[in-house]
Amino acid sequence: MKRAALYMRVSTLDQRPESQLHDLRQMAAQRGYAIVNEYTDRISGTKAKRPGLDQMMADARRGRFDVVMTWASDRIARSVKHFLEVLDELNRIGVEYVSFRENIDTGGPLGRAIVVIIGAIAELERSLIVERVRAGMRRARLDGQRIGRTPLVLDTVAIKQDRERGQSLRQIAKEHRVSTATIQRVLHRHALTTQEQVA
Template sequence: MKRAVLYMRVSTVDQNPETQLHDLHQMAAQRGYEIVHEYVDRISGTKAKRPGLDQMMTDARRGRFDVVMVWACDRIARSTRHFLEVLDELSRIEVEFLSFRENIDTGGPLGRAIVVIIAAIAELERGLIVERVRAGMRRARLEGLRIGRAPLTLDREAIRRDRCHGRSIRAIAKEHGISTATVQRVLKDPPAPPT
């Protein structure tokens, strides 16, 4: 018997997940699944942090169940991209995904084909984003714009002088607006020969 979990999300605290629960319990009974846990989030679908979903994914990684059941795909993800990421991770850790409304079941051959198609679309989207970023960087370079952080200008002699006067590395870093690691690196480097 497969161990199943139910994930439900309602957008506001006054909404009730009972409708979703009823349909999912019925579907689990028809398939002979044992429901081992129910995760519920009462939060907008656009929110990145959802305690129920986060806990469900943690439990999935720990192998605590075999199937995730949702009432509809839009219940589990805040965007198409997020949905693809969740499906991809579930597929990678060999957890099946079932959606009541869309009738998606990644346990069968058609469901696995849908996951492959979805993964290909996600990869295409990632590739297009990378290409857009590269094109933007090329354009910025052609326009003479700096890409990345400006080079750090250090008064190495002042840093060494401050240290010789007994100032702490942290105080020197704060005064010069640099990290303590940079101060330590400057102190390790030999001073430049006089010109």
């Protein structure tokens, strides 16, 4: 018997999830699923923070159930992109997705085909994002803009002199506004350079 999790979302506090719950419980009973948990969010569809959905996804990763059932796909996702991400993750961890209204079931052959198509769309979207980032970086370089952090310019002579005067690494780091690890690297590099010059 497959273990099922039900997910409901209502957009305002005065709406009630009972009608969604009734349909999903009935569908689970018809399919012979054992309902192990029910998750509800009373929040707008566009809101990023959804405690119920977050908890459901966390439980899915822990293998607490085999199927996620929702009344409609727009209940579970705030956008097409978000829907693709949720479906992609559920597919990756081996949890089936069933939508009552759209009659989507990723456990069947048609549903698996939908997952493949959705996976391809998600992969294309990721590739396009990567390409846009690379194109933006190329444009920035051509315009003479620096990519990444500004290199750290340190007075190595002053650091060496401070150390020779007996200052601790922490004191030197504080004075030069860097970490003690950076000071250690500077002193180590200076010692190696000195050894090479002597040799």
